[in-house]
Amino acid sequence: MEKFGDRLKRLRQNKKLYQKDLAQKLNISKSAIGMYERNEREPSFELLTKISDYFDVSISYLVDGKEHKKEEDQGDLFFFDMKGLTEEEIDDIKRHIDYVKWKAKQDRGE
Amino acid sequence: MEKFGDRLKRLRQNKKLYQKDLAQKLNISKSAIGMYERNEREPSFELLTKISDYFDVSISYLVDGKEHKKEEDQGDLFFFDMKGLTEEEIDDIKRHIDYVKWKAKQDRGE
């Protein structure tokens, strides 16, 4: 199951930063970043807020991976916020999802 | 400034519970609840998630008081059915979405 560290790592890598770089931004040691990403430590609320601000994601997303409240989240249904994206970019995502689904079927010999 | 403990206290009182009652629900000591409410301690992610589930509020609300998502934003929400996909395949999709979002920002000059 995906945890905080996995999401932090993905966010960092999407920004093309090294652990050292992010550590500087947040005023902590690079070793601490590594520990978070390996899910060996959990940051304080204060640092959590800094991370949330820096990557512009919600604290809910960081901590439990859910951007929204429970009622909206059910079973195999996933929701994504496409705010700020153009039609083309959203289509890009849709095509990728269709491709992954198609490939999943192939892999299982359906 | 209002903090986590203040919100926890309010949530508890709204449910007409004593610290002892909430402590039982969460399987911790009543003293710990008191310390949270007085902002003397911060709970682990695991407990934070339990609290979020129990009171049916987001973790963002608990930690920074911001409910982040509003009704008006629902238009940007897209739902996808991931039934039959493995965790790896879903992660693949998540990474792609993160990448598209990241690239969109780059294209518009940070």
Next chain:
DNA sequence: GAACTAAGAGTATCTTAGCCT
């Protein structure tokens, strides 16, 4: 170079028991 590991020091947290109102 980038990321991971180890180790020690320093903090934070949790529970129990007792105290206040």
Next chain:
DNA sequence: AGGCTAAGATACTCTTAGTTC
């Protein structure tokens, strides 16, 4: 009864220094 405080024990976190790839 309900909430707060003190205390010690436990557990966690952070940094530095060294290691691996």
